[in-house]
Amino acid sequence: MASLEPFVGEISEIFQLPEEFAFSLSLALDETVANVVMYAYPGQTGMPLHVEADGIPGKQLIIRIIDEGVPFDPTKEAPEVDTTLSTEEREVGGLGLFLVRQCMDEVNYERKDDKNILTLIKNL
Numbered sequence: 596m597a598s599l600e601p602f603v604g605e606i607s608e609i610f611q612l613p614e615e616f617a618f619s620l621s622l623a624l625d626e627t628v629a630n631v632v633m634y635a636y637p638g639q640t641g642m643p644l645h646v647e648a649d650g651i652p653g654k655q656l657i658i659r660i661i662d663e664g665v666p667f668d669p670t671k672e673a674p675e676v677d678t679t680l681s682t683e684e685r686e687v688g689g690l691g692l693f694l695v696r697q698c699m700d701e702v703n704y705e706r707k708d709d710k711n712i713l714t715l716i717k718n719l
Contacts, residue, residue, distance in 0.1 A: 599624050599646070606648045610656045610719065619698040620658075620717075626691030627660055627713065635664025635711065650716075658715040667711060668704045 603624065607617040628646065636642040645661040669692050695702055701716035 599628060602646060602648075606656065606658075609652055610648075610650065611653045612656070612719070616698065616717070619694070623691070623694040623698050623715075624658070624660075626694055630669075630691050631660065631662050631664065631711075634667065635662045637665065654719055656717045656719060660711075660713040660715070662711050663709060664711060666706050668706070669713065670702055670704045 600621065603617055603621045606612065607614075607620075612620070624646065628644065631644055635644075643663050646658065647661070648656060648658050650657040692702070695715060698717070699715045700718050701714070703714045703716070705712050705714075
């Protein structure tokens with residue numbers, strides 16, 4: 596988790612990300628990675644998790660979050676968050692994917708070679 600901030604800083608520079616988007620991206624990645632750490636490897640620590648970025652600077656950013664944990668497609672299995680409810684009325688959790696969907700143009704999942712691959716795409 597601690598390496599996410601420098602990662603976002605580096606890709607912000609390389610991909611010429613607006614400051615506001617970089618902040619939203621940082622929050623979304625923190626939430627997403629935290630979910631992988633908590634749920635992909637139940638009862639295990641020190642398991643593999645990779646976050647990588649590519650794309651075309653100034654045009655498109657593609658981020659992939661890859662783990663070898665329990666199969667889980669957040670694009671289909673994660674509950675929708677009802678943001679019209681107050682925080683007291685809402686169930687705990689679910690904001691990570693909501694944040695990701697708010698700041699990215701595409702969110703895709705695939706299970707390949709026993710790995711969960713969540714791909715986030717932002718057109719710049």
